[in-house]
Amino acid sequence: MTDSTYEEGRPSDNAAPGPKETAITEEKTSGGAQPSSGPIARDKSGPISSFLRSTEIDQRLLGMVGALLLIWLGFHFYGEFANGFGAFLTSRNLWNLTVQTASIGVMATGMVLVIVTRHIDLSVGSMLGLCAMVMGLAQARWLPEIFGLGWGGTWVLAIVAGILAGALVGAFHGFLIAYGQIPSFIVTLGGLLVWRGVAYLMARGETISPLDPTFNLLGGGPYGSIGAFWSWVIGIIACIGIIWAVYHGRHQRQRFKFPTRPVWAEFFVAAVGCLLVVGFVLIVNAYGWPRGIVRQYAAEQGIEVPDGGIFISHGFAIPVLILIAVGIFMTFLTTRTRFGRYVFAIGGNPEAAELAGINVRLMTVKIFALMGVLAAIGGLISSARLNSATNSLGTLDELYVIASAVIGGTSLAGGIGTIYGAIIGALLMQSLQTGMVLIGFDSAVQQVVVGSVLVLAVFIDTIYRRRAK
Structure with a gap:
């Protein structure tokens, strides 16, 4: 029986409470343990469910x-x-x-x-x-x-x-x-x-x-592609955006008296988001230009290529930036x-x-x-x-x-x-x-x-x- 069905089936205020209602009321007012059955008992959850509920992470x-x-x-x-x-x-x-x-x-x-x-x-x-x-x-x-x-x-x-x-x-x-x-x-x-x-x-x-x-x-x-430097610039901007979004969201909830996440959950969400961004930047920066294109680029720019070669990072590809921009726009x-x-x-x-x-x-x-x-x-x-x-x-x-x-x-x-x-x-x-x-x-x-x-x-x-x- 859910909370809603309990409210709908509750006796009127003039009626005397039954044994079940009395027991539940006593438990609530005395601060004792919740009963082992009924709607209040089902509010109990394991650590994983509690974590997901606190952080509001979508299970899907x-x-x-x-x-x-x-x-x-x-x-x-x-x-x-x-x-x-x-x-x-x-x-x-x-x-x-x-x-x-x-x-x-x-x-x-x-x-x-x-x-x-x-x-x-x-x-x-x-x-x-x-x-x-x-x-x-x-x-x-x-x-x-x-x-x-x-x-x-x-x-x-x-x-x-x-x-x-x-x-x-x-x-x-x-x-x-x-x-x-x-x-x-x-x-x-x-x-x-x-x-x-x-x-x-x-x-x-x-x-x-x-x-x-x-x-x-x-x-x-x-x-x-935009190279390693500008990829880090975009990554830093993205992290700042994530932190601001978490802070602004919490401020708006407090302003309109909505429930807020625990402070540790806010930090967790922001930290995970920033770690994902940093990991993404590291991956795209780890992929370098092919040697043939590096030699061609060096010849055009008058750069002498050492024996070990030159590593030039791709960074974010422009199509990926287009996808990110479209995703942000469509989400908004x-x-x-x-x-x-x-x-x-x-x-x-x-x-x-x-x-x-x-x-x-x-x-x-x-x-x-x-x-x-x-x-x-x-x-x-x-x-x-x-x-x-x-x-x-x-x-x-x-x-x-x-x-x-x-x-x-x-x-x-x-x-x-x-x-x-x-x-x-x-x-x-x-x-x-x-x-x-x-x-x-x-x-x-x-x-x-x-x-x-x-x-x-x-x-x-x-x-x-x-x-x-």
């Missing part, structure tokens, strides 16, 4: 992080056992893993909003390919005919054109869903086919390459703005949200337009990494994006989802794919694993929601 987040660590350790030690060396937990592989996660992670943050509002978007991979093609053609053909080949602003206008194309396509999907009353599954399934075909027709199946050198920096690589959008509150209100109960005065149809258009913008950013990262745009770019990305959001805790029933969970889900999915490539699994086996993980994630989400009721 712990589960995802635990699964991620198991995947990393499993692939690494499998390599040790099979090949004599573990290639997964190395600075090189982990650095590449973060870069490969960037595109999927960016789109997964938008998929959270789509799924939270009880919709689905199967067209994100095709939208990525379309937007990448628009940016590629703008750099290679359209803008040079207007401004000439040497104009420095080509890559900027190309990015604007790609993002605008993504927003228009996404808004068109949202309009058909909201005002045309067509199920999102059908609209975006059609978009998956239509926009892939449009991307093919735009370039007649050709690969558009090379792209602007400045644009290519957004895809990462030695020159598309969903937790600190009216737009975000409306999104979760619609996901919780669309009819009640509309009766409350929320323009559900317009919100649907905005959400899908935002999804289109994020698909365009994903296309920017992918095409810049490859230094080319092809109509096949982003094929099957929709499966990884949806799987990342669902694994990250976004409920397909709507109303539940987090941005950080989707990013961790994207990292988990990319870890699976990278590990299977390192081991040498066939692409068919990789698809089996990805599909199985997606079904398992939905199954776990279903069980979790049943227990939460």
